[in-house]
Amino acid sequence: MRSILPSLLIAAALLFASPQSLAQQQAIERQMTPEQFQAAGLDRLSPQQLANLNAWLNGKLDVETTKAAQAAKKKVEEENRGFATFGSDEPIQARIVGEFRGFGEGRSYTLDNGQIWRQRDQAKLHGPRLTDPQVTITPSIIGSIWYMKVQGFNTRTEVTRIK
Structure with a gap:
């Protein structure tokens, strides 16, 4: 399993960065050299015009x-669904790539979204020979167990994401 720590750290840093604290430090006259400030003609703005420009820029910064x-x-x-629980109960909709010949313990299923899931239980689904079937993978209500179901069949199996 690949490490998700770097991605989580980046997301956490962005989530906990206060837009207001970032905006307060973004006065344009402090971000440019005096030469750049003058070359842009900003030295000709009145203090009120400069304050309005900074307010507009900081508002854009907050939004972005x-x-x-x-x-x-x-x-x-999205990249880590199945590896870690993020509180989302949204099902994963995808297709198994290639031929599907039913469920069997230990089988791996490669999806068209790049994820690979392995069957954990002994659920059986005999008979189907489908090409690129639609599947739905849903998390359990409690814990971090995931279930895969192939469209058109009532049997579901417990799966673990391996990639």
Whole structure:
């Protein structure tokens, strides 16, 4: 299993970074050299105009920081579903790549989203020979157990994500 720690640390840093604290440090005159400030013509702004420009820029920074934090959180959750519990009970919808010949303990199932899941229990599903069938993988209500079900069949099996 690959380590999820770096991704989690990045997401946590973005989530806990206060947009207000970042914005307070972002006065444009402190971010530019005096030469850059003058070359941009910002030295000709009145103090009120400069304050308005800083307020607008900081508002944009707040919005973009929030968007980036949300995108990072979603990416970490999606990439690591099945490895760790993030409180999401949303099912995973995907297709098994290639031929599916039923369930059997220890079998691995590669999905079109790049995930690989291994069957943990002894559930059997004999007979089907399907190409690229649709599957739904859902977490259990309690614990970190996941179940896979193939569309069109009532049998489900316990699976563990291995990649």
